[in-house]
Amino acid sequence: MSAVSRSSHLSQPSHVAFDEVSHQFEDIEQQREAYVVGMWAFLVTEIMFFGAVFLIYTVYRTLNHAAFYEAHKQLDIGLGTLNTFILLTSSLTMALAVHWAQVRNRRAQIMALTSTLGLAGAFIVVKAIEYSHKFAHHLFPGGNFVYPDASIADQARLFFSLYFGATGLHALHVVVGMLVIGAMLTRALRDRDARADYIPVEMTGLYWHFVDIVWIFLFPLLYLIPR
Amino acid sequence: MSAHSEAGTPVGASPETSAVSSHRSEPSYLSAGHTLRSWLFTLDHKRIAILYLITISAFFVVGGLAAGAVRVELISPRGTFMSNEVYNRMFTLHGVVMIFFFLIPAIPAILGNFLVPLMVGARDLAFPRLNLLSYYLYLAGGLLALTAAVTGGVDTGWTFYTPYSTFYSSSQVTMTIAGAFIAGFSSIATGINFIVTIHKMRAPGLTWFRLPLFIWAHYATSIIIVLGTPVVAITLLLVVAERVFHIGVFDPRYGGDPVLFQHLFWFYSHPAVYIMILPAMGVISEVIACFARKRVFGYHFVAGSSLAIAVLGFLVWGHHMFVSGQSMYAGMVFSFLSFLVAIPSAVKVFNWTATIYKGSVSFDAPMLFVFCFIGLFLIGGLTGLFLASLATDVHLTHTYFVVAHFHYVMVGGAISAYFAGLHFWWPKITGRMYPEVIARITAVILFMGFHLTFLPQFLMGFAGMPRRYHYYPPEFQTLHVMSTAGATVMAIAYLLPVIYLVWSLKYGRVASANPWNATGLEWQIPSPPPTHNFDEVPVVTGEPYDYEHLALSENEEADGTRAAVPRPQLDPAARGGAA
Numbered sequence A: 001m002s003a004v005s006r007s008s009h010l011s012q013p014s015h016v017a018f019d020e021v022s023h024q025f026e027d028i029e030q031q032r033e034a035y036v037v038g039m040w041a042f043l044v045t046e047i048m049f050f051g052a053v054f055l056i057y058t059v060y061r062t063l064n065h066a067a068f069y070e071a072h073k074q075l076d077i078g079l080g081t082l083n084t085f086i087l088l089t090s091s092l093t094m095a096l097a098v099h100w101a102q103v104r105n106r107r108a109q110i111m112a113l114t115s116t117l118g119l120a121g122a123f124i125v126v127k128a129i130e131y132s133h134k135f136a137h138h139l140f141p142g143g144n145f146v147y148p149d150a151s152i153a154d155q156a157r158l159f160f161s162l163y164f165g166a167t168g169l170h171a172l173h174v175v176v177g178m179l180v181i182g183a184m185l186t187r188a189l190r191d192r193d194a195r196a197d198y199i200p201v202e203m204t205g206l207y208w209h210f211v212d213i214v215w216i217f218l219f220p221l222l223y224l225i226p227r
Numbered sequence B: 001m002s003a004h005s006e007a008g009t010p011v012g013a014s015p016e017t018s019a020v021s022s023h024r025s026e027p028s029y030l031s032a033g034h035t036l037r038s039w040l041f042t043l044d045h046k047r048i049a050i051l052y053l054i055t056i057s058a059f060f061v062v063g064g065l066a067a068g069a070v071r072v073e074l075i076s077p078r079g080t081f082m083s084n085e086v087y088n089r090m091f092t093l094h095g096v097v098m099i100f101f102f103l104i105p106a107i108p109a110i111l112g113n114f115l116v117p118l119m120v121g122a123r124d125l126a127f128p129r130l131n132l133l134s135y136y137l138y139l140a141g142g143l144l145a146l147t148a149a150v151t152g153g154v155d156t157g158w159t160f161y162t163p164y165s166t167f168y169s170s171s172q173v174t175m176t177i178a179g180a181f182i183a184g185f186s187s188i189a190t191g192i193n194f195i196v197t198i199h200k201m202r203a204p205g206l207t208w209f210r211l212p213l214f215i216w217a218h219y220a221t222s223i224i225i226v227l228g229t230p231v232v233a234i235t236l237l238l239v240v241a242e243r244v245f246h247i248g249v250f251d252p253r254y255g256g257d258p259v260l261f262q263h264l265f266w267f268y269s270h271p272a273v274y275i276m277i278l279p280a281m282g283v284i285s286e287v288i289a290c291f292a293r294k295r296v297f298g299y300h301f302v303a304g305s306s307l308a309i310a311v312l313g314f315l316v317w318g319h320h321m322f323v324s325g326q327s328m329y330a331g332m333v334f335s336f337l338s339f340l341v342a343i344p345s346a347v348k349v350f351n352w353t354a355t356i357y358k359g360s361v362s363f364d365a366p367m368l369f370v371f372c373f374i375g376l377f378l379i380g381g382l383t384g385l386f387l388a389s390l391a392t393d394v395h396l397t398h399t400y401f402v403v404a405h406f407h408y409v410m411v412g413g414a415i416s417a418y419f420a421g422l423h424f425w426w427p428k429i430t431g432r433m434y435p436e437v438i439a440r441i442t443a444v445i446l447f448m449g450f451h452l453t454f455l456p457q458f459l460m461g462f463a464g465m466p467r468r469y470h471y472y473p474p475e476f477q478t479l480h481v482m483s484t485a486g487a488t489v490m491a492i493a494y495l496l497p498v499i500y501l502v503w504s505l506k507y508g509r510v511a512s513a514n515p516w517n518a519t520g521l522e523w524q525i526p527s528p529p530p531t532h533n534f535d536e537v538p539v540v541t542g543e544p545y546d547y548e549h550l551a552l553s554e555n556e557e558a559d560g561t562r563a564a565v566p567r568p569q570l571d572p573a574a575r576g577g578a579a
């Protein structure tokens, strides 16, 4: 009979702290691969989540095209473009953070993570400014929604519902991303000998790029409606 | 099939091995701590499975009581003891609890949680903390839904159709939806955990086509969960937003469309019926091979049909909306695709039957529950085809025919399989045997009670009795009374296991490591398993259901000769820890 055993935890690369491998995994490689697969599975879930949002928006934009076209002129393309720029840059700094985590350049990694965090914060600030303008102009689809052109006020209300819904969910993801990036930053600050595994930073990077890509779709869908 | 013992390189008595082996005296997972804390904060997939077992059973009782109340109410054409409002809330409570808090999690979260790591030869699921989180999300969602039920209830039906749910209903829609929403994240967590574990944590030698079919089924289920659940999550979120902020998404006054809700809801909820039935099918494959002492006929087709169901299941949602005003052409396409989705299910049923054919079948309780499953699922599946036919569905939709159809598949199919699995793995989970005779009697009672409950519903549905109606014309009374009588019989069949399984925890015969003489890694370790499952990582050298070889090698062992058995094996010494 085939009686074979494989010893565990024995052949790890020397630079990985022993206790970073959880007991259910054989070695750090298996753990890393598990995190990668898990993260992608999670991102698939997220894609379906935002996919439904895009679908709903697309259906209603098709049904109410003229009104949506008029309503979208109320959005501030300048601020939207600025935010696109900010978020894309933050993706760059995130990618650098992942790279420097992999090559164990702790200082550079801390710099990159800090910039990412700062850019994410800037995105939220710009978004907040945009939101406050909309509130000031009674364009939030709550009790006192007022749209200048009464003939399309109802559909405009739907447009702004979708605008606030979609960008709100996205902003929520940005905030969650900031928390995770903050955790990665704390981890890097504590890890004085640069021994920590890079995979959590890489996973954070995947998530952050996803958040970025969602915006890449949201921006043209909402701000750049053709005639 | 010449996979042989050379597949793994045996490690000699190196220091590493003996270091690992010295864990051998590790206690079973049940005795690894007796404080409440050691249970509520456990990261052990087996203990989490037990937490799920207890909680899900409690929800089953709640859903069952609601069902009982509905059946009693329908004894008389003008109702017996409820107002219309209470009646609507009662059948909604039944549906919501049974679907979101019982059927969807039951097999994956209990049996799957317990068995997936064991069957792939892993020490735990990939993400134990996520697993515990999923339990608490489930609990939180469930408690929220129950709170909603006792603080006014919901009257929309489990389907939450707009605009009733968004505009007209003044019941606890928001809180109930919040409960279902949170429970959805619990399923997603479990699904991700399964996908990663199955991809990345299989024991050496355990290739995809050596995996037990239970694993294939859970893999397919997890794919559906990961792809479908987020869609219903956002949909339900929008219903709540519509109720609270009147955002207009499902409101035609603002250019919204209430029917879009149905599309999105069924985009998840049709695949969700496969979340309920696929794990059940996985159980059936395991049990049937063991009690027919044969390898599952057409293993590759049974495995592949799970994936086919997962894919095709996403393309048929429109068959719930034949009369919702979708275009005739869409209806025709959805009708055609619904016929296609029945094929993989049929493949499975044919293959199971072929497995039994010429097997040496024994009629232990798990196998009787399997027979219940096959008989009832067959009827449920075939009547699905009546409903999938555009023209017949226009007549049958919104009648008791639909109710009978889905109860045949979900209650007759999924719950019978759940019981089959619970009995089959009970010795592994608890270390005790359940009492056999009464369990067999239970299976028979269940089968008869089930038909008595739901066959009349086919008849009355066909004759035009609408579903969800409180009052009905007197000519349907006989059938309704029959159905209620059957429900009483079923209640007995569901109560009995609760009693005798709990009884067996103390008084049941102590189970050996492998009481059914089954293949499968989970049977090669002690019952109940130690906390870390495997003292040594098993190496798999053959196909999963090699019952024929098992029988052969047993004979040879009796002759004093020893065959190299190409099946999942552990060091025979490791079995010494059994008993």
Ligand code: HEM
Pocket (backbone or CB within 6 Å): B159, B273, B274, B276, B277, B319, B320, B338, B339, B341, B342, B345, B380, B381, B382, B384, B385, B387, B388, B389, B393, B396, B397, B398, B402, B405, B406, B409, B410, B413, B414
């Ligand atoms: C064999 C393949 C199947 C086909 C072709 C099929 C077809 C259908 C159709 C056409 C309907 C809609 C009837 C109507 O509302 O007019 C329906 C309803 C339903 N089916 Fe199936 N079905 C199949 C298998 C299953 C399975 C395996 C399950 C569950 C485990 C299931 C659960 C349900 C449920 C819950 C409903 C009713 C939902 C509601 O309106 O409340 N079906 N089925």
Ligand SMILES: [Cu+2]
Pocket (backbone or CB within 6 Å): B269, B270, B273, B316, B317, B319, B320
């Ligand atoms: Cu369906």
